[in-house]
Amino acid sequence: MLRIAVPNKGSLSGPAAEMLHEAGYRQRRESKELRIVDPANEVEFFYLRPRDIAIYVSSGRLDIGITGRDLLIDSGAKAEEILPLGFARSTFHYATKPGTAGGVADLNGMTVATSYEGIVAGHLADHGIDASVVHLDGAVETAIELGVAEVIADVVETGTSLRNAGLTVIGEPIMKSEAVVVRRVGADGEEPKVQQFLRRLQGVLVARTYVMMDYDCRVDQLEKAVALTPGLESPTVSPLHNEGWVAVRAMVPAKDAQRIMDDLYDIGARAILTTAIHACRL
Ligand SMILES: Nc1ncnc2c1ncn2[C@@H]1O[C@H](COP(=O)(O)OP(=O)(O)OP(=O)(O)O)[C@@H](O)[C@H]1O
Numbered sequence: 020m021l022r023i024a025v026p027n028k029g030s031l032s033g034p035a036a037e038m039l040h041e042a043g044y045r046q047r048r049e050s051k052e053l054r055i056v057d058p059a060n061e062v063e064f065f066y067l068r069p070r071d072i073a074i075y076v077s078s079g080r081l082d083i084g085i086t087g088r089d090l091l092i093d094s095g096a097k098a099e100e101i102l103p104l105g106f107a108r109s110t111f112h113y114a115t116k117p118g119t120a121g122g123v124a125d126l127n128g129m130t131v132a133t134s135y136e137g138i139v140a141g142h143l144a145d146h147g148i149d150a151s152v153v154h155l156d157g158a159v160e161t162a163i164e165l166g167v168a169e170v171i172a173d174v175v176e177t178g179t180s181l182r183n184a185g186l187t188v189i190g191e192p193i194m195k196s197e198a199v200v201v202r203r204v205g206a207d208g209e210e211p212k213v214q215q216f217l218r219r220l221q222g223v224l225v226a227r228t229y230v231m232m233d234y235d236c237r238v239d240q241l242e243k244a245v246a247l248t249p250g251l252e253s254p255t256v257s258p259l260h261n262e263g264w265v266a267v268r269a270m271v272p273a274k275d276a277q278r279i280m281d282d283l284y285d286i287g288a289r290a291i292l293t294t295a296i297h298a299c300r301l
Pocket residue numbers: 028029030031069070086087088089090107108109157174175176177196197198
């Protein structure tokens with residue numbers, strides 16, 4: 020049975036459960052459940068604190084986990100990212116009150132508050148900066164106002180929390196994060212059950228980002244039309260009862276669908292339809 024760690028709380032938890040559900044796995048019904056078995060798929064899910072997941076996976080007791088790239092790196096655990104999942108996207112930054120510092124080079128002798136000590140200590144060391152790091156569990160934006168630190172290093176998504184605290188980011192982003200699937204470093208990458216799990220999640224990612232497009236076009240416009248909708252392998256072209264016309268079917272990126280429909284219409288294609296893809300294996 021494959022043993023998988025899933026975030027039990029926070030920004031990662033809801034979207035991770037939703038993705039697993041879309042991939043056909045049974046998920047817990049209520050948030051107090053700490054482990055469930057999905058016998059049909061021979062998988063056991065463990066609901067753990069996102070911060071702890073890389074540590075469990077690196078110990079080898081769990082085969083795979085879903086966590087944040089930033090949490091993985093912060094943990095220092097011997098686990099590695101094997102599939103990015105595209106949700107819980109964030110950037111990790113230093114921030115201060117305006118006028119305190121302009122970049123990482125100015126942080127010598129200062130105190131930095133953060134929930135991500137591993138990332139921050141590593142980043143400061145890489146830049147040869149001698150600063151102290153204070154660990155706080157959360158709401159670190161308030162640390163400057165309350166005099167615990169001159170600088171914070173934290174996750175920024177919309178920037179609202181920083182603005183509300185009167186802080187601005189300084190320097191380059193320390194890192195960009197998103198939810199990722201992790202495995203123990205040195206684990207057997209070919210294990211069929213793990214490969215099947217990854218294919219299912221990849222299927223969800225593709226189904227979320229592509230739509231199926233169908234249209235009819237004149238044979239003499241087919242090359243132009245196919246250039247607009249090359250598909251993943253190659254589009255399907257079928258004859259129509261009306262001579263001189265064909266039906267074309269191809270997957271297209273969902274974000275480009277409306278523009279492609281306009282362009283197809285302009286070259287004479289008609290009956291242009293898009294439909295959602297619910298699941299796929301490529
Ligand atoms: N506002 C946010 N938007 C997007 N991703 C976020 C946000 N806050 C945290 N994350 C990401 O979520 C992961 C952190 O998950 P975690 O559950 O520890 O924190 P949280 O979502 O802030 O929840 P908590 O309320 O427990 O602090 C990290 O990968 C982080 O980059």
